[in-house]
Amino acid sequence: MTRSRRALLSAGLLAIALHGVAAAAESEADKLIAKGVELRRQGDTIKALELFEQAYALSPTAHVLVHRGFAEASLHKWAPAERHLGEALTRHDSPWLENRANREMVEKTLAGVRLHLGSIRVEGTDGADITVAGEPAGRLPLAIPLRVAEGSVRVAARAPGRRAASQDVMVAPGTEIAVRFDLQPEPSAAPGIPPTGAPAVTAAGAPGAAVAPTAAEGMSTRQKLAWGGAIAGGVALAGAVIETYVWQHNRSQFNDASRNCYEDLPMRGAAGCADLYDSAHSAQTFAIVGYALAAALGTTSAVLFLSGRPRDAAADTPIMACAPVPPSALLSCRLQF
Secondary structure, three states, X not given: OOHHHHHHHHHXXXXXXXXXXXXXXXXXXXXXXXXXXXXXXXXXXXXXXXXXXXXXXXXXXXXXXXXXXXHHHHOOOHHHHXXXXXXXXXXXXXXXXXXXXHHHHHHHHHHHHHOOEEEEEEEEOOXXXXXXXXXXXXXXXXXXOEEEEOEEEEEEXXXXXXXXXXXXEEEOOOOEEEEEEOOOXXXXXXXXXXXXXXXXXXXXXXXXXXOOOOHHHHOOHHHHHHHHHHHHHHHHHHHHHHHHHHHHHHHXXXXXXXXXXXXXXXXXXXXXXXXXXXXXXXXXXXXXXXXXXXXXXXXXXXXXXHHOOOOOHHHHOOXXXXXXXXXXXXXXXXXXX
16 A cells, blocks of 8 residues: 555544544533533523533534523623623524524524623723623723623722722613723832831831821711711612613513513423513512612611711810819819710
8 A cells, every 4th residue: 555545544534533523522512401401491500501511612513602691691691691692693503503493582582681781991001900890801902892791890900010900880781881990000119118108107206297197087987887878878779770670671571472471381481481580580679679778778877977976086085174172272183085
């Protein structure tokens, strides 16, 4: 056998072997998908999502991405659900997704997911690492805005040799918020001189300049609690308003006659009805709890504000007062706090 024929034979055998490996992986992925679908029917969506992720590692097809996206949407993981469903629709490697009815169902689910997402455009110091809700989100400059689930979220930036910064933002569905981080260099302290903002420490009795208290130090504990309650109450109220919107929107979608959704049917009727029903009831619960919490915090804050009174700084200093007591020559002294 010539060398060229041996090479062709080896290539053919290798192709057959690789095809067999791919077929085995696809078969195993199908088993994981089937088991994940059954777990979703039983209500264990978290475990089902783990199986779909394992299936994608074996066979990264659009069909697996769709199941991941559906599970993530049920768990209110809106950003990854949008990413995976959107990516699935751009592929053409799954006969299941080429079916017109299936594709329309995925497109409709993706549109519903996008109702819970907004965007954050982050700008600032080049090279700064950005995190959203504690998760890495990229490094500046970012090519596109970050997609973020509705509600309050903390955005932070950090870069070597610069002061870290963070900002809490409230994201509403369909909106884009701009956040900028111009990180300042870390102060370089000279030997024996504390950095700017650090408290100076002096020996007892040594002359030194008095440090003026900050606004927070000048506030009493009652005032701090009052302001904290007011801010927390505002956040709770904002969250309740958002959940009310989600509740009413999903309820309206569920009651839409064209969806064929019914509360007394298994799985609430057609595909996607169960997710709408569960999402609406969850949002209703969160909204009621949010309004109650906002009312309680607001009432507590108002009571603290009204019952508090400014304190004179001199009142914290003990005073010794003495005066003669007629007709005797004795002195009467009183210690006042």
